[in-house]
Amino acid sequence: MHIDLNADLGEMGAESPDDALLALVSSCNIACGGHAGDDGSMRQVVRMAVEHGVAMGAHPSLPDRIGFGRRDIALDAATLRASLRAQIGDLIAICASEGATLTHVKPHGALYHQMARDDAIAQMIATVILELDSRLTLFGPTWGDWAKVAKDHGLRTRIEGFADRRYRDDGTLVSRSEPDALLHGSAAVEQGVRLARGGPPQIDTLCVHGDGSDAVALTQELRAALIANGIEIRRC
Numbered sequence: 001m002h003i004d005l006n007a008d009l010g011e012m013g014a015e016s017p018d019d020a021l022l023a024l025v026s027s028c029n030i031a032c033g034g035h036a037g038d039d040g041s042m043r044q045v046v047r048m049a050v051e052h053g054v055a056m057g058a059h060p061s062l063p064d065r066i067g068f069g070r071r072d073i074a075l076d077a078a079t080l081r082a083s084l085r086a087q088i089g090d091l092i093a094i095c096a097s098e099g100a101t102l103t104h105v106k107p108h109g110a111l112y113h114q115m116a117r118d119d120a121i122a123q124m125i126a127t128v129i130l131e132l133d134s135r136l137t138l139f140g141p142t143w144g145d146w147a148k149v150a151k152d153h154g155l156r157t158r159i160e161g162f163a164d165r166r167y168r169d170d171g172t173l174v175s176r177s178e179p180d181a182l183l184h185g186s187a188a189v190e191q192g193v194r195l196a197r198g199g200p201p202q203i204d205t206l207c208v209h210g211d212g213s214d215a216v217a218l219t220q221e222l223r224a225a226l227i228a229n230g231i232e233i234r235r236c
Helices: 018-022 039-052 077-097 109-117 119-132 146-152 185-196 215-228
Strands: 002-009 027-031 055-059 102-105 137-140 156-162 205-208
Touching (some): 002 018, 039 055, 109 137
Parallel strands (some): 055 102, 102 137
């Protein structure tokens, strides 16, 4: 039994615990300018990920740094497409200049949810990825038709679960606006192990958010628990 363990990185500037997290995970998702990050932070995370042997993905967002990419802002299709091409394309170029290879794309925040509920957004994301690099894999949630849309366009997909987010009975995430949306400590570890062992729901990759105050400690505990349960941690 195995699971890919991923974290969202490059989101907190000098305060980011990125190096410590990269020692614990098998994949990372690098903020590429929409909600956080810039060329300097992208390059720094890429270099550290190479040192740790961690797979690297782009973590594009709605262009909304004020709202950290978590607000449903209205954008016309052309503007969103151009933003996604720029974000993912910039990280692809940085990886190439560092002798690294991007492996996947995981939308961030509101865009992640839009992709799951709106086939037109899912199709746009798939098309942008295909135009930039058809070898990339698209990460997304356990709900919605996004995976079918992506596969219909010839993209590989991986289903993602969250150790540190609470799920509703229908398999969607509890909104961050609600007080019990986040899980911590043993509750997050227990959920992460359950998901990694087959759920429900079934997943391919397990995320711990890198912007939490307890991100490193939680990831250490989760990694240890996964290994103790006979679950190998390896990239998708």
